[in-house]
Amino acid sequence: xxxxxxxxxxxxxxxxxxxxxxxxxxxxxxxxxxxxxxxxxxxxxxxxxxxxxxxxxxxxxxxxxxxxxxxxxxxxxxxxxxxxxxxxxxxxxxxxxxxxxxxxxxxxxxxxxxxxxxxxxxxxxxxxxxxxxxxxxxxxxxxxxxxxxxxxxxxxxxxxxxxxxxxxxxxxxxxxxxxxxxxxxxxxxxxxxxxxxxxxxxxxxxxxxxxxxxxxxxxxxxxxxxxxxxxxxxxxxxxxxxxxxxxxxxxxxxxxxxxxxxxxxxxxxxxxxxxxxxxxxxxxxxxxxxxxxxxxxxxxxxxxxxxxxxxxxxxxxxxxxxxxxxxxxxxxxxxxxxxxxxxxxxxx
Amino acid sequence: xxxxxxxxxxxxxxxxxxxxxxxxxxxxxxxxxxxxxxxxxxxxxxxxxxxxxxxxxxxxxxxxxxxxxxxxxxxxxxxxxxxxxxxxxxxxxxxxxxxxxxxxxxxxxxxxxxxxxxxxxxxxxxxxxxxxxxxxxxxxxxxxxxxxxxxxxxxxxxxxxx
Numbered sequence: 038x039x040x041x042x043x044x045x046x047x048x049x050x051x052x053x054x055x056x057x058x059x060x061x062x063x064x065x066x067x068x069x070x071x072x073x074x075x076x077x078x079x080x081x082x083x084x085x086x087x088x089x090x091x092x093x094x095x096x097x098x099x100x101x102x103x104x105x106x107x108x109x110x111x112x113x114x115x116x117x118x119x120x121x122x123x124x125x126x127x128x129x130x131x132x133x134x135x136x137x138x139x140x141x142x143x144x145x146x147x148x149x150x151x152x153x154x155x156x157x158x159x160x161x162x163x164x165x166x167x168x169x170x171x172x173x174x175x176x177x178x179x180x181x182x183x184x185x186x187x188x189x190x191x192x193x194x195x196x197x198x199x200x201x202x203x204x205x206x207x208x209x210x211x212x213x214x215x216x217x218x219x220x221x222x223x224x225x226x227x228x229x230x231x232x233x234x235x236x237x238x239x240x241x242x243x244x245x246x247x248x249x250x251x252x253x254x255x256x257x258x259x260x261x262x263x264x265x266x267x268x269x270x271x272x273x274x275x276x277x278x279x280x281x282x283x284x285x286x287x288x289x290x291x292x293x294x295x296x297x298x299x300x301x302x303x304x305x306x307x308x309x310x311x312x313x314x315x316x317x318x319x320x321x322x323x324x325x326x327x328x329x330x331x332x333x334x335x336x337x338x339x340x341x342x343x344x345x346x347x348x349x350x351x352x353x354x355x356x357x358x359x360x361x362x363x364x365x366x367x368x369x370x371x372x373x374x375x376x377x378x379x380x381x382x383x384x385x
Numbered sequence: 386x387x388x389x390x391x392x393x394x395x396x397x398x399x400x401x402x403x404x405x406x407x408x409x410x411x412x413x414x415x416x417x418x419x420x421x422x423x424x425x426x427x428x429x430x431x432x433x434x435x436x437x438x439x440x441x442x443x444x445x446x447x448x449x450x451x452x453x454x455x456x457x458x459x460x461x462x463x464x465x466x467x468x469x470x471x472x473x474x475x476x477x478x479x480x481x482x483x484x485x486x487x488x489x490x491x492x493x494x495x496x497x498x499x500x501x502x503x504x505x506x507x508x509x510x511x512x513x514x515x516x517x518x519x520x521x522x523x524x525x526x527x528x529x530x531x532x533x534x535x536x537x538x539x540x541x542x543x544x545x546x547x
Contacts, residue, residue: 148483274483294406297481297515297536343482344516344535 060084060196065144068221070229070268075144078157081209083216086195089381091214093192094207096380099182100166101128102173108165108211111137114378117309117369118218123320127170134286136320139313141220141372142306147273151302151318152289158212166208176204183207220308220372228366229268235366242363245356259332259352259360263345270307270367276343277301279336280317288318299341311368325364329357408519410504414542415474417460424519427506430454435503435525437533447523449505452476452493452540461542467494473545478522481536486522488532490542500526504537 063083077083094100095108111125112118118140124132135151143149143158155161165171166179174182180202183189190200197206225243227233235243246265248258266272275289277300284300292298302318316322322331333352336342352360372378412420427450434448457463462471467490476488491497505523506513513521520537524530 153483272483276482293481294404295408295481296405297408301482340515342516 059198060086063088063217065217065219067142067144067219068226068230068268071142071145071221072269076147076157077144077216078159081159081212083213084196086192087197087210087213088217090192090196091210091212092378093381094211095214096382097183099186100172100174100179100207103128106172108172109380111165112140114375114380115312115373117141117220117312117373119313121314123315127168128173129170131170133170135318136315139306139309140215140218141308141369142269142271143215143218145269145271145273146306148275148303152292153275153303154292158215159208162208162211162215163204176207179207180204218372218378220369222371223308223367223369225270225363225366226268226369236362238359238362239366241356241359242361242366245352245360246363250350257356259350259356260345261332261360264304264343265307270310272304274304275301276304276345277339277341278317278332279339279342279346280319280321280331282337282339284339284341286318297341300339301341307364308367309369309372311365312373325361326357329360333357408538410520410537410540412455412459412540412542414477415461415544416542418458420455420459422455422504424506427504427520430458433501433503435501435505435523437523437525437530439530439533445508447503447505447521448507449503449520449523452502452504452522453495455504455540456490456493456542459542462490463494464496467491467496470544474542475545477539477541477543478532478534478537479539479541480534481538484534486532486534500524504540 061084063085065083081087095112098104098107100107106128111120111122113120119137123136124134125137126132138151147156149155149158149161150164155164163176167173167175183193183202189202193202193206194200196210224233224235224239228235228243245257245259245261247262248256249260249263250256250258264272264274264276275298277284277288281300287299289298289301289303290296305316310316311325314322314324316325316328322328329352332346333350336346336349338347407423410420410422412422430450431454432448433451434446436444436446439445453463456476462474472489472491474490476490476493477485478487479485488502492500493502495501502522502524505521506519512518517535522532522534522537524532527533
């Protein structure tokens, strides 16, 4: 009896909320070892109501030209916000030219997309929403469609202080939700927090990940961390990783116009990597074993190959297995089942 | 489906392809004269040669323009002006692959140190090799060459304000 009464009170309060109410700010948190080099635009503070709206919009199919597709069609939580496909199909059925990227720990990513062409999540969101072969609908049309749906006026008022539904507010709310997608509870995180004892193979994998092979010192390593960073297993870098002698996709060169950027792509974050197959910008590798084989013995020399991949790693079978064990440590099961990131329409 | 994918790629390439750009280093931030330095600009500036022990463990000679010279051209507080609050300024060097390294201005200034850090464009009389050039920061005298970063694109001067 009390609960329905409270719900009714909340509904009345929401309906009567005055314009100009300031949404409650949210302080995002992460482990200290992630560091604080985060990108939080001052013009779009993260708030409780902004996140709630963004989550709903992330799963809202009315944002596509066919009403059949949402962000979550290609960014599925169970697969660390990927879809398992080499190339995702847009609302019109046309395949994307590049593999869908995982969404996690985006606070630390300064240049979005495989080629780094977007400088913020707000800017990034515009492309999948409006591109002809993605969700295929202008922000003006999306805003008009949301106006006609129940609840959205109230949700936008709560998030932004007034009823106005605009494209700018749509992408801002989506960006706020995406900033909350922090994955920091994998077995590797638990190990870093002193809560998990790795197996021998996992422990060897950690060592190989960070170390370089040095014949003088007698050390073996795969040097992965040079580009894949420290505890976050991410660095904001672009490299040509030797997939082709003549890259079919110019990658970052399309953005900068510089010859030295030909075939360069953003270095992928490795958190939840075991859930995000297939791999590379063109999804050419079906599994992590193929990825490790590539770096071990199949890197192809080309004019813009990363200077850090000039020598083949030539890993032993055991070393490959150990690296694989480490990469599986990066799966955060709590993240991919966290109800805060799930489809809110399932609860209606 | 595959055909559609290739068509998509062709479209993307056609729509976003950018004309070939000449490589350059931009100097910005706390400067009075923002600069965009092209290869020919560096060749006309005061040049010097320094030695760097590279990852191969051997010493290599690099030629280019002292960073202090570049900062002076950009109107950065160097020499006698590098005092007081200006000692809390830093230089952030950004590279084409996104790599970044940082120096306090005092580390680069001849009134504080004899070490000469240069923006190199030549080694052994040759342009720098692909992957490292056309512009490489060369920081002599460090135990590892991690700050001697490749393919420099930006030099940004800022105040540390925390």
